[in-house]
Amino acid sequence: MALDRDLELLTSVAFFEGISAEALKLIAFSADPREFADKDRVFSAGDVAEGGLMVIEGRIDLVDERVTPPKVVERLGPGSLIGEIALIVETRRPRSAIAVGRAKVLSIRRALFRRMLEGYPDIAALLEARIAERLRRPVLRARLAPAPQAVAALRGRPLHAFAGIGRPEKFFETLTAQGLDLRRRTAFADHHPYDRREIEMLLGEARAANATLVTTAKDMARLGTAPLKDLAAHIAVLPVTLVPEAPSTLDALLRLAEERARTRLGAARA
Template identity: 40%
Template sequence: MALDDDIRALSNVGLFEGFTQEQLRLLAFGAETASLPAERKLYLEDDEADSAYVVIRGSIVLYREADKAHTPIAVVGAGAILGELALIADTKRMTSASAATDSQVLRLNRKMFRRILEEYPDLAMQLHQRIAEELQALIARIEALAPKFNG
């Protein structure tokens, strides 16, 4: 995949909204493209996570390893980002992921992402604000579901 195609794919990911073309270029330059045939594992639950993946084409299924039937938790397609927390924190994979169809992903490593944030501190602040807003929205959705579980 050409660098311009990678930049275009990254520009469609919500997490990177507000990144300049130069910042997207730096991110794309450090990224690796991988093609996955259908049913190929991308990563396993509880693996150390040091990168995120952007789905370029195809679809990726997320599931729990404990579920031997591998019942899908979610299926994501082009433009989705998987494991974005790994870009900023030491963490483990919360699910397993494999290609539901022939797919292509862009692997973004933490080291390059952190370098971009260090070089552009205003971007780091903007990203921090976006993550905080998304976390608040998640908490609100969880609180809205609470009555269903409080018998």
């Protein structure tokens, strides 16, 4: 059933981790499915976000249209949540979103989500703590350092990167920070269970662009076993380690953002 599939995907979203099955069922039942044909516009940069969108089928490209030609900055697959903060407060879309092939999303309206928070104050407290913890997370004062040999092997080659980790954008930023030629990015939900069709599609897209497909060591560990082991042999990997840095001047801004998050979630619970 579609409802069971939507519930399974909601459960895989890191932002919803720890939320009760009852509350997730309420979200899945009340959210609105929306379908898009290839190259349909899901939303435009600057649009007011009415809530979050979870990809349930196909792919959605986030596109920077401020440049010519427009640049795909991230490709999102099933289980990816677009605009988690928009579930709590009104925001504007920072980038445009375009469907790649036939795509389907689950639209979770902010009004629905906030009503759910009113009925489940424990969940509001959980999300409050999660957002505050993210703002305090040491990774904000650290950098990802890739293995020099791996960087050297990728230098001079067009790259198509994909990742199914907690923050895929950190992996993509690491590649560009090394001066590597990153042409396309595809993000999946954390712990995404890859299937053969997805990997074959990624490899095909990379070949068509004369690019090398590259991923994280964590993702490669999931790909390196049967039945995907033969496909994994055609994918490059970039191992990274986290290198702490001295506290930055961002600390004051992070504290301010934390207080705002607490105030907004407190209002949602009221």
